[in-house]
Amino acid sequence: METKLVVKDQLDEAVAALKAGELVAFPTETVYGLGADGLNPNAVQKIFQAKGRPQDNPLILHIEGVDGLAALTDGQVPVTAQRLAEAFWPGPLTVVVKAREHIPAAVRAGLDTVAVRAPDHSVAQALIRQLGRPIAAPSANMSGRPSPTTADAVWEDLQGRVGFIVDGGPTRVGLESTVVDCTQEPVVLLRPGGLSLEMVASVVGEVREPSGEGPARAPGMKYRHYAPKAPVIFVDGIGPDRAGAVLDRLRRRFANGRPESRHLAVIAPDGFPEVEESLGPDDLSAANRLFSAIRHLDHGNPDAIVIFWESEKGLGLAVKNRILKASSERVQDG
Ligand code: TXA
Ligand code: MG
Numbered sequence: 001m002e003t004k005l006v007v008k009d010q011l012d013e014a015v016a017a018l019k020a021g022e023l024v025a026f027p028t029e030t031v032y033g034l035g036a037d038g039l040n041p042n043a044v045q046k047i048f049q050a051k052g053r054p055q056d057n058p059l060i061l062h063i064e065g066v067d068g069l070a071a072l073t074d075g076q077v078p079v080t081a082q083r084l085a086e087a088f089w090p091g092p093l094t095v096v097v098k099a100r101e102h103i104p105a106a107v108r109a110g111l112d113t114v115a116v117r118a119p120d121h122s123v124a125q126a127l128i129r130q131l132g133r134p135i136a137a138p139s140a141n142m143s144g145r146p147s148p149t150t151a152d153a154v155w156e157d158l159q160g161r162v163g164f165i166v167d168g169g170p171t172r173v174g175l176e177s178t179v180v181d182c183t184q185e186p187v188v189l190l191r192p193g194g195l196s197l198e199m200v201a202s203v204v205g206e207v208r209e210p211s212g213e214g215p216a217r218a219p220g221m222k223y224r225h226y227a228p229k230a231p232v233i234f235v236d237g238i239g240p241d242r243a244g245a246v247l248d249r250l251r252r253r254f255a256n257g258r259p260e261s262r263h264l265a266v267i268a269p270d271g272f273p274e275v276e277e278s279l280g281p282d283d284l285s286a287a288n289r290l291f292s293a294i295r296h297l298d299h300g301n302p303d304a305i306v307i308f309w310e311s312e313k314g315l316g317l318a319v320k321n322r323i324l325k326a327s328s329e330r331v332q333d334g
Contacts (some may be wrong), residue, residue: 001160001161001162001163002160002163003155003162003163004164004165005164005165005167006164006167007167008027008122008123008166008167008168009195010129010265011130011166014164015095015127017163018036018127018135019037021042021043021046022043022046022163023036023043023046023047023162023164024162024163024164024166025140025151025154025164025293026118026137026166026168027124027151027167028124028137029090029091029092029120029171029173029194030171030176030177030194031147031148031149031171031174031291032139032148032150032151032153032165032171033119033135033137033138033139033140034050034051034154034160035127035137036135036137037135037136038061038062038103038104038107038134038135039103039104039133040104041104041105041106042232044104044106044107044136045106047068047137047138048106050158050169051138051142051143051157052144053202054143054266055109056219057109057219058115058220059107059109060094060115060136060177061114061115061116062116062117062119062128062136062137063116063117063118064118064125064128064129065089065090065118066085066086066089066118067081068101068116069095069097072099072100072114073097073099073114074097074100075257077097078097080095080180080204081097081182083203084187084204087203088199088203090120091194091195092120092177092178092194092195093117093178093180093194093195093200094115094133094177094178094179095115095116095180095194096115096116096179096180096181096182096183097114098112098113098114098183099111099112099114100114104260107136108197111219113183115179115218117177121172121284123331127166127308131317139176140162140165141154141156141157142157142158144158144225144227146159146227146228146291146295146326147176149171150169150170150176151165151166151167151168151169153291153295156295170292172288173194173287173288174194174289174290175287175291175319176191176195177193177195178192178195180193180200186204186205186208187200187206188207188208189207189209190210190218191220192317192318192321193209193318196313196314196318197317198314221241224326225325225326226291226294226322226326227299228297229301230265230305231304231327231328231329232306232327232328233250233304233305233306233307233327233328233329233330234307234326234327234329234330234331235306235307235331236264236309236310236330236332238308238310240272240273243268244273244274246331247266249306250264250331251264254303254304262303262304263300263302264304264305264306265277265297265304265305265306266306266307266308267293267297267305267308268307268309269282269286269295272308277289278293279309281313282314283313283314283315284315286309286315287319291322294326307323309323
């Protein structure tokens with residue numbers, strides 16, 4: 001299949017492709033999505049094939065705004081979902097509600113619930129409006145790879161597997177939406193993301209975090225995720241003052257028995273030593289830069305990518321979650 005890159009004000013061909021049941025990759029404010037007509041089972045099935053995505057991992061339906069939620073919900077829209085959507089849509093928040101029967105089983109991965117969000121991006125909104133139906137879309141990466149925050153990153157993963165990639169420039173948030181299960185009271189945080197837990201709690205009060213015994217996380221969270229080719233080492237909770245010693249130790253270990261010096265590519269916030277890709281000054285900049293930093297450093301074929309991160313505040317919780325999922329090793333004690 002030939003992949004065509006299109007600019008964001010020439011959407012006619014992309015809309016025609018969606019109407020014909022084909023796939024279109026497009027920007028949202030979080031990450032790029034791989035979209036299909038969300039009410040066409042054959043179109044939705046193509047998403048799983050193109051990404052190599054496990055069939056038991058359900059998709060998010062993207063709609064224009066809160067007015068569209070009731071049509072996808074079986075019974076009443078839960079008060080929590082209604083309040084959250086009114087407060088934060090369009091934006092990086094996904095609510096899980098009981099699904100209306102007409103939503104294809106492939107979208108829900110056979111569950112009786114459906115995940116819905118209204119993206120805050122003019123291209124995504126224009127595609128939904130012109131298709132006139134919800135767009136089902138996961139992140140537009142090959143399954144298991146870091147989510148794409150630029151059209152180039154989509155191209156790297158999906159060239160030849162999707163007909164159109166709409167280039168809307170780099171995404172604003174940089175990691176995926178926060179997923180909240182509103183079928184239970186109190187609501188459950190299924191995936192931390194681009195809307196902070198503090199913001200969710202400010203509207204609904206109590207938010208439960210799934211524990212080992214509690215309700216299952218979003219099905220997708222059980223898979224290995226966000227992984228580049230190089231192994232990722234997460235250095236958790238160690239500040240700039242002790243970072244040099246940790247890197248020396250890791251380097252000695254990687255050099256084990258081999259004379260060549262090892263290339264450890266470092267991703268960390270401002271102020272850390274030996275940083276090749278900075279996460280910037282705070283949680284917002286870290287969320288924005290993490291995935292692109294991982295992809296960029298991976299192109300240099302390092303022996304390992306070492307990521308330093310400490311905070312769980314604001315978007316820090318989601319940043320930490322994504323680093324944990326991408327890493328094969330976690331170092332906690334300097
Ligand atoms: O920001 C985002 O959420 C991006 C953009 C494109 O909108 N999309 C995205 O989709 O990240 P994806 O497929 O990569 O992640 C969706 C997550 C998965 O962890 C999935 O298991 C969960 O949402 N999910 C979807 N439907 C669900 C449901 N009915 N119940 C529980 N979790 C669900
Ligand atoms: Mg994804």
